[in-house]
Amino acid sequence: MVSASNVVKFFGKKKVVQDVSIRIEKGKITSLIGPNGAGKSTLLSIVSRLITSDEGEVKIDELDIAKCRGNELAKKISILKQANHMTLKLTVRELVSFGRFPYSQGKLTAEDERYVDEAISYMQLADLEDSYLDELSGGQKQRAFLAMVIAQDTEYILLDEPLNNLDMKHAVQMMKVLRRLVDELGKTVVIVIHDINFASCYSDNIIAMKNGRVVREGTVHDIIKPCVLKEIYDMDINIEDINENKICVYYA
Amino acid sequence: MSKQVFDGEKKLLFFLEYSENNYHFHLKESRVPIMKKRYLASALVLFAVGSLFVGVSSISPMDLLDLSEEQLHVLWNSRLPRLMSILLAGAGMSVCGLIMQQLSRNKFVSPTTAGTMDSARLGVLVSLMLFTSASPLVKMSVAFLFALLGTFIFMKILDRIKFKDVIFVPLVGLMFGNIISSITTFFAYERDLIQNMSAWMQGDFSLIVTGRYELMFLSIPFMIAAYIFANKFTIAGMGEDFAVSLGLKYRTVVNTGLVLVAFVTSSVLLTVGMIPFLGLIVPNIVSIYQGDNLKKNLPHTAMLGALFVLVCDILGRMIIYPYELPINLTVGVLGSGIFAWLLIRRRSREA
Numbered sequence: 001m002v003s004a005s006n007v008v009k010f011f012g013k014k015k016v017v018q019d020v021s022i023r024i025e026k027g028k029i030t031s032l033i034g035p036n037g038a039g040k041s042t043l044l045s046i047v048s049r050l051i052t053s054d055e056g057e058v059k060i061d062e063l064d065i066a067k068c069r070g071n072e073l074a075k076k077i078s079i080l081k082q083a084n085h086m087t088l089k090l091t092v093r094e095l096v097s098f099g100r101f102p103y104s105q106g107k108l109t110a111e112d113e114r115y116v117d118e119a120i121s122y123m124q125l126a127d128l129e130d131s132y133l134d135e136l137s138g139g140q141k142q143r144a145f146l147a148m149v150i151a152q153d154t155e156y157i158l159l160d161e162p163l164n165n166l167d168m169k170h171a172v173q174m175m176k177v178l179r180r181l182v183d184e185l186g187k188t189v190v191i192v193i194h195d196i197n198f199a200s201c202y203s204d205n206i207i208a209m210k211n212g213r214v215v216r217e218g219t220v221h222d223i224i225k226p227c228v229l230k231e232i233y234d235m236d237i238n239i240e241d242i243n244e245n246k247i248c249v250y251y252a
Numbered sequence: 253m254s255k256q257v258f259d260g261e262k263k264l265l266f267f268l269e270y271s272e273n274n275y276h277f278h279l280k281e282s283r284v285p286i287m288k289k290r291y292l293a294s295a296l297v298l299f300a301v302g303s304l305f306v307g308v309s310s311i312s313p314m315d316l317l318d319l320s321e322e323q324l325h326v327l328w329n330s331r332l333p334r335l336m337s338i339l340l341a342g343a344g345m346s347v348c349g350l351i352m353q354q355l356s357r358n359k360f361v362s363p364t365t366a367g368t369m370d371s372a373r374l375g376v377l378v379s380l381m382l383f384t385s386a387s388p389l390v391k392m393s394v395a396f397l398f399a400l401l402g403t404f405i406f407m408k409i410l411d412r413i414k415f416k417d418v419i420f421v422p423l424v425g426l427m428f429g430n431i432i433s434s435i436t437t438f439f440a441y442e443r444d445l446i447q448n449m450s451a452w453m454q455g456d457f458s459l460i461v462t463g464r465y466e467l468m469f470l471s472i473p474f475m476i477a478a479y480i481f482a483n484k485f486t487i488a489g490m491g492e493d494f495a496v497s498l499g500l501k502y503r504t505v506v507n508t509g510l511v512l513v514a515f516v517t518s519s520v521l522l523t524v525g526m527i528p529f530l531g532l533i534v535p536n537i538v539s540i541y542q543g544d545n546l547k548k549n550l551p552h553t554a555m556l557g558a559l560f561v562l563v564c565d566i567l568g569r570m571i572i573y574p575y576e577l578p579i580n581l582t583v584g585v586l587g588s589g590i591f592a593w594l595l596i597r598r599r600s601r602e603a
């Protein structure tokens with residue numbers, strides 16, 4: 001389990017995360033939702049130790065991330081950020097192989113190669129494994145990065161807006177893969193996501209943030225309600241049950 | 253899985269996916285055939301051996317069997333040191349460029365476009381001012397410290413720049429280098445050291461003889477270290493977020509890279525002098541034909557860099573024989589041509 005307690009983060013004088021405490025349940029998809037500037041991405045970066053908090057602590061399976069060695073943490077938790085536009089010209093296979101770095105430090109063993117093969121076939125990239133990343137479409141690139149994270153074989157996978165720049169088809173594909181990672185491989189996935197309907201259809205738990213604070217947390221059923229969403233987004237949102245999914249209608 | 257059966261279908265699917273996203277032009281773009289390492293190596297050996305027989309005092313391969321004392325002297329004390337320094341300088345500067353480009357995540361950053369060379373020169377000046385007859389090792393140590401500091405400052409500036417345009421970053425580097433260079437020139441004039449300093453401005457292989465270049469051998473262990481660290485540099489080149497997520501000590505790796513670069517650069521500056529463009533074009537050419545995986549690229553970059561300088565030097569020795577064109581001129585002319593081509597190519601791909 002990942003838990004953050006009393007986390008505070010300043011950017012300059014602005015408090016972007018204010019005294020946040022959350023617990024992330026194992027073996028579930030947890031979505032972080034909320035309006036722009038709510039501090040979701042910052043919180044995700046703190047939990048994944050990309051940035052350090054000014055106050056509070058983050059524990060992963062009872063290990064304090066501030067005291068843990070980077071390499072050990074890299075075997076437990078991985079993060080894929082939205083700003084991951086990479087300029088390096090690597091082949092898909094090279095990229096995925098770097099996912100094994102925490103284990104191999106670059107010298108791939110036969111076992112590492114097996115993980116790489118599995119990750120590539122899991123993301124259906126076998127035909128593209130020798131292509132360079134800059135030759136791929138946005139959806140394929142995103143799949144390649146996720147394959148790298150899968151090869152890293154961490155229990156916790158954190159993703160910052162994984163659907164950014166993806167069309168509907170690829171967005172659905174991505175969410176289905178995340179669902180499979182949880183259901184088939186027992187991973188714990190945390191995502192920052194703007195599309196409330198993807199959060200509603202694919203996640204187990206939702207944590208809603210606003211102005212640097214957690215305003216609500218709970219299961220999809222607890223959160224996807226007109227009164228709760230009104231509190232989060234300051235707008236009236238109708239909720240329709242369509243094919244057993246709760247769909248928010250807020251376009252008009 | 254019955255891969256064979258689905259192959260045709262899959263290809264069709266991929267084609268559709270490509271064209272759907274207007275990516276189909278990638279299919280037409282033919283991959284540059286992989287340049288084989290052994291071709292590069294054999295070309296290098298060929299030119300290296302050939303270069304031993306180019307020069308004012310004539311030595312032909314036939315003479316090898318029966319060398320006169322003078323010929324032996326020329327070969328041993330001039331031609332061979334020259335060859336060694338060319339190979340080391342070419343390989344060293346190219347490897348430095350490669351590392352800097354990965355760490356700064358910019359294809360146009362190199363020791364000559366990020367102030368590293370200029371800072372090293374300032375270091376040489378300072379060592380001349382402080383210890384009038386400094387030994388080469390002292391000069392080199394001071395140059396190394398300055399090069400390290402200069403490159404470090406450049407990387408710090410880079411961190412602060414919000415607008416990280418591919419061309420803007422090296423422009424900042426060039427400006428930074430020019431500021432340092434003008435400081436050097438100012439103090440060199442004031443202390444009447446300008447003549448002394450100009451020796452370190454122009455790359456020159458013609459003065460290399462036994463006893464004047466051995467310092468360069470110190471760069472060999474650093475290049476080996478670069479190879480050992482190659483995977484870490486590549487991960488650092490993916491960006492800090494990736495690097496931390498993969499458990500890399502990002503800052504430590506970047507700093508290690510800067511130390512390697514500063515050391516090799518100052519060893520080249522002190523023995524051969526400044527060679528422009530090298531760290532810029534050689535890694536870029538290698539990257540075009542085989543991507544950015546450093547471990548894979550380092551041997552290619554080192555060999556291609558050595559080969560490029562060697563060919564330029566042989567040309568320089570032959571064009572106005574028995575006189576010599578300075579290496580700066582030949583590398584500069586060929587280099588700027590290739591550099592312009594790289595820029596145009598990049599622009600047209602982005603458009």
